[in-house]
Amino acid sequence: MTNEIVKVDLDDRSYDIIIGSDLLSSAGEYIRPVLSSNRVVIITDENIAVAGHARHLEMALDKEDISHDVIVLPAGEATKSFAHLEDLLNKILALQPDRKLTLIALGGGVIGDITGFAASILLRGVSFIQIPTSLLAMVDSSVGGKTGINTKYGKNLVGSFYQPKMVLIDLLTLQTLPARQLLAGYAEAVKYALVWKEFKFNEFEDNAFLWQDVSDISSKEFQQQLLSMVKQSCQAKARIVAQDEKEGGVRALLNLGHTFGHALEAEMGYDGRLLHGEAIAVGMVLAFAYSQHIGLCKEEDVRRVEQLLMSVNLPTSIADIDEHLQADKLLQHMYQDKKVDNGKLVFILVNAIGNGFVKKDINGSDILAFLNKMI
Secondary structure (H helix, E strand, C coil): CCCEEEEECCHHHCEEEEEECCCHHHHHHHHHHHCCCCEEEEEEEHHHHHHCHHHHHHHHHHHCCCEEEEEEECCCHHHCCHHHHHHHHHHHHCCCCCCCCEEEEEECHHHHHHHHHHHHHHHHCCEEEEEECCHHHHHHHCCCCEEEEEECCEEEEEEEECCCCEEEEEHHHHHHCCHHHHHHHHHHHHHHHHHECCCCHHHHHHHHHHHCCCCCCCCHHHHHHHHHHHHHHHHHHHHHHHHCCCCCCHHHHHHCCHHHHHHHHHHHCCCCCCCHHHHHHHHHHHHHHHHHHCCCCCHHHHHHHHHHHHHCCCCCCHHHHCCCCCHHHHHHHHCCCCCCECCEEEEEEEEECCEEEEEEEECHHHHHHHHHHHC
């Protein structure tokens, strides 16, 4: 498999996304040119360590004589917390770092988010590199510089925009990923086709059969489709970030389904019962259903989105998550969302598949009635 390179163009903060297979074994060669010193700290989680990816990265760094330490955090969304951030910073500071240190985030979106945030505030800013090992992180969260942690009030409410020096995507690491995690990433890739016409939603429909049984992802057909999906997602994200780094305009469209999804995650307590991509799958269906509810899009579009996600065994309704969830509590979480503007709810809605837009001044009582209907 030939490596693909996608550039994120941010003038003097530009960086490359390198996509390929078995890149971890030669990661040192790719990483060395962007280092400010010969020292890195690898941040990973228990699952990645057990899978052997951290050891493979260490061996690759040894080949290039790059000095490294490894810090292993607990796996799961609950790790994105003040307590774990403090623990991580203290462990790095105990190593007596200087400002030329580079942190390497080796893991999924949780590790990428907390490592990037730690890098942005450690010694008032050190470099970091993203090596995503989950499909969700590959197609979305590792690119674009959003970093942060969760609080009891909601998801990603404390964080920073802080760009990595490089993103290294080794598709081979996905072979140790559970099917549920793969599908969570698939949901985030579908999102691009739901808000932009240039991503062909019908291509996701045509290839859905490949995702209906992901117990073996090593087939040539699946690998080709996977490479294409990751590359196109990264190209879209890179283009959007170059235009709108801090989400003042077009980048906001990438939040399709997130206001609903983040509320679901917060109410479920980040305890592993609901993965981020699963929450977004439900959130995107709800965004389409609400768009239909207020007369913006056709029922046919809602059904197509719902049917695609259902066909690959992703949740598509609140009842699929927990039939006891309450609309008023979900609405409370929505008012804690980062996108709230002057106390008004902000949603990404659609006129049709491939035609998303930002809708401000959403009436909270209307959302409450809609959620009660959907529950």
